[in-house]
Amino acid sequence: MNPEFITKIEGHGALHIDWKKNNVQLNVLEGERLFEGILVGRTAEESHWITPRICGVCPVAHHLASAKAAEDAFGIIPAQSTGLLRDLMLAGQLIQSHVLHLFFLALPDYLGIDKGTELSKKNPALFKTALSLKEISDEIVFCVGGRNIHPMTTTIGGFLKVPAKKSLEKLLGKVKIAEKAAKKTMELFSSLAYPELDVDLEFVAQKGDFILSTGDVKRSLIKDYKQDLQEEVRQYSSAKFAKYKKREVLAGALARIALYDEYGREYKDKLNFRNPFYNNLAQAIEIYHLTKTSQDIIDRLLKTELDLTIKKPNLEASLRGIGALEAPRGGLYHELHLDSNGIITYANILTPTVQNLSSIEKSARALLEQTEKFAQKKRERLLEMLVRAYDPCITCAVH
Amino acid sequence: MSKPKIAICDFTDCEGCQVQIISLREKLLDLEKHFDIVDWRLVQAKKEKGPYFATLVEGTPITPSEIETLKYFREQSKYIFGLGSCASLAGIPGIISKENREKWYKIIYGAGYKPQGIDALPIQAFVKVDFLIHGCPVGQEQLVRFFEELMAGQTPSYRNYSVCFECKVEGNPCRLVEKKPCLGPITQAGCKAVCVSGGSACYGCFGLRTEPNIRALLTILNNITDKKEIERYFTMFLSRTEEYQKIVKPNL
Numbered sequence: 158m159n160p161e162f163i164t165k166i167e168g169h170g171a172l173h174i175d176w177k178k179n180n181v182q183l184n185v186l187e188g189e190r191l192f193e194g195i196l197v198g199r200t201a202e203e204s205h206w207i208t209p210r211i212c213g214v215c216p217v218a219h220h221l222a223s224a225k226a227a228e229d230a231f232g233i234i235p236a237q238s239t240g241l242l243r244d245l246m247l248a249g250q251l252i253q254s255h256v257l258h259l260f261f262l263a264l265p266d267y268l269g270i271d272k273g274t275e276l277s278k279k280n281p282a283l284f285k286t287a288l289s290l291k292e293i294s295d296e297i298v299f300c301v302g303g304r305n306i307h308p309m310t311t312t313i314g315g316f317l318k319v320p321a322k323k324s325l326e327k328l329l330g331k332v333k334i335a336e337k338a339a340k341k342t343m344e345l346f347s348s349l350a351y352p353e354l355d356v357d358l359e360f361v362a363q364k365g366d367f368i369l370s371t372g373d374v375k376r377s378l379i380k381d382y383k384q385d386l387q388e389e390v391r392q393y394s395s396a397k398f399a400k401y402k403k404r405e406v407l408a409g410a411l412a413r414i415a416l417y418d419e420y421g422r423e424y425k426d427k428l429n430f431r432n433p434f435y436n437n438l439a440q441a442i443e444i445y446h447l448t449k450t451s452q453d454i455i456d457r458l459l460k461t462e463l464d465l466t467i468k469k470p471n472l473e474a475s476l477r478g479i480g481a482l483e484a485p486r487g488g489l490y491h492e493l494h495l496d497s498n499g500i501i502t503y504a505n506i507l508t509p510t511v512q513n514l515s516s517i518e519k520s521a522r523a524l525l526e527q528t529e530k531f532a533q534k535k536r537e538r539l540l541e542m543l544v545r546a547y548d549p550c551i552t553c554a555v556h
Numbered sequence: 557m558s559k560p561k562i563a564i565c566d567f568t569d570c571e572g573c574q575v576q577i578i579s580l581r582e583k584l585l586d587l588e589k590h591f592d593i594v595d596w597r598l599v600q601a602k603k604e605k606g607p608y609f610a611t612l613v614e615g616t617p618i619t620p621s622e623i624e625t626l627k628y629f630r631e632q633s634k635y636i637f638g639l640g641s642c643a644s645l646a647g648i649p650g651i652i653s654k655e656n657r658e659k660w661y662k663i664i665y666g667a668g669y670k671p672q673g674i675d676a677l678p679i680q681a682f683v684k685v686d687f688l689i690h691g692c693p694v695g696q697e698q699l700v701r702f703f704e705e706l707m708a709g710q711t712p713s714y715r716n717y718s719v720c721f722e723c724k725v726e727g728n729p730c731r732l733v734e735k736k737p738c739l740g741p742i743t744q745a746g747c748k749a750v751c752v753s754g755g756s757a758c759y760g761c762f763g764l765r766t767e768p769n770i771r772a773l774l775t776i777l778n779n780i781t782d783k784k785e786i787e788r789y790f791t792m793f794l795s796r797t798e799e800y801q802k803i804v805k806p807n808l
């Protein structure tokens with residue numbers, strides 16, 4: 158048998174619970190792959206090929222963050238259509254990741270089943286909805302990136318291959334149909350009975366050149382990410398733990414809806430921003446929003462001439478760059494330093510889950526304090542559900 | 557008759573090959589019709605002890621506990637199958653050599669950190685393996701072919717030709733002819749040259765084909781690029797192979 162890890166999360170972790178002190182440690186037991194070491198000595202062009210392998214659930218996020226970091230280092234601003242294609246690929250990535258999490262990892266807890274495929278018997282229509290969203294999100298990433306996992310069409314400054322307009326047209330038709338499935342998913346997740354929990358949550362999300370926060374410091378510059386999102390090493394974990402300005406913060410879907418105020422308005426009264434379990438609903442809202450965003454992007458791509466120029470590196474540039482983006486689970490940061498031959502001399506990767514780990518422990522403490530009347534078994538189950546609601550990506554966090 | 561029991565276990569890796577199994581969608585249901593998946597941490601809490609008909613192993617067993625788990629599954633399973641390049645070749649984690657790990661632990665985690673990992677090695681370094689499903693990640697068609705063979709009671713088989721054959725079928729211009737490095741000629745087929753078709757290089761994630769002519773490829777690569785780049789290509793996935801250590805490394 159596999160050892161006692163928390164099931165239905167990405168990666169290997171276990172909860173260490175101190176029932177007397179209401180304290181919880183999230184022991185991360187993933188082997189270290191040392192990606193920041195792997196990258197040193199490699200070319201910048203290899204980095205967006207290597208870093209997707211950090212995580213098979215959100216490879217596109219790493220792929221694009223690396224390419225952005227290299228372009229920042231080389232002083233490259235990619236063509237507009239390159240940006241649009243990347244936005245489309247990232248939208249597909251967020252849907253892929255959210256769908257996998259919601260239907261295969263989180264939902265079984267709420268429906269009294271053990272695994273996602275049991276839904277095919279319990280609620281065949283709903284299972285069909287899940288599969289149709291999985292399919293369309295894989296197709297979006299496949300169409301732009303060449304493969305649903307670990308894409309290979311990106312290069313520094315542009316694309317090695319771009320999709321034919323015919324493929325984009327076909328994709329648009331399919332995304333239109335998927336919008337209905339996304340709406341159903343959002344309705345389903347707004348109808349679930351989430352466990353009660355009250356936590357003074359603080360959120361972070363990237364916007365433009367900034368990190369936005371609901372805490373005391375409302376915003377800071379992404380280029381200062383390393384000092385503001387400080388990581389610390391804990392002996393019980395091979396993943397580091399990060400805090401924003403020394404505060405435990407939640408990153409990801411719930412944080413984005415809290416900070417952006419651009420989508421999910423109609424569901425705002427259903428969301429509870431003091432309860433991390435609602436991150437599930439926030440992800441469902443994002444799936445719906447992203448099926449609409451994807452259609453807009455494809456529309457724009459179909460109306461523009463796809464610029465096939467691959468912008469050339471400027472070796473006179475600073476050769477130090479940061480690539481930041483909102484990955485499915487929140488702000489992702491890749492930093493690359495290069496030598497004059499374009500060889501990587503330094504790499505730093507800070508993932509969303511590293512930020513969330515501190516908040517998971519904070520919410521877990523609150524949960525224990527607020528459920529003292531419950532039996533231990535039930536509290537254990539709730540703690541696991543809580544960890545799942547954050548959708549941690551432990552292979553990302555360790556990398 | 558009860559269905560054959562299958563376990564899926566994951567060691568240190570990106571978990572993308574397991575995601576590919578989920579991405580089979582309706583076909584995953586077909587798989588469940590034929591097999592009882594009795595242990596799969598990523599998607600279910602249900603967990604049964606062995607013996608198992610087969611265990612699919614994803615990832616490189618890099619920690620002592622992972623090595624122990626692998627040995628347990630070997631003892632309890634009629635068949636052990638490697639799933640993806642981390643299991644079959646040590647994959648991307650294999651880029652860092654055992655000697656270099658110490659240095660990187662210090663740089664990344666600081667002094668005083670107690671590491672969990674020992675060294676990234678393929679699973680066949682620890683146990684007898686019955687078949688390797690290659691790829692980074694494994695392809696969906698490949699998975700279907702593998703499971704169909706298994707259901708039919710056949711021994712899964714390797715393709716004994718190189719990626720080049722599939723690359724020609726896809727209509728790609730030859731990278732080597734265009735003076736771009738490529739490991740296609742020595743790499744086992746099965747991927748349909750998906751990376752080259754996407755504009756990228758082939759780094760050999762499917763492992764070496766039978767009787768690869770590595771020396772001939774090295775001669776060609778030496779005319780195209782420098783030794784450093786040749787080393788980077790070969791060490792992306794193949795550094796833990798005997799052929800790399802014996803034939804390529806001494807020539808770099």
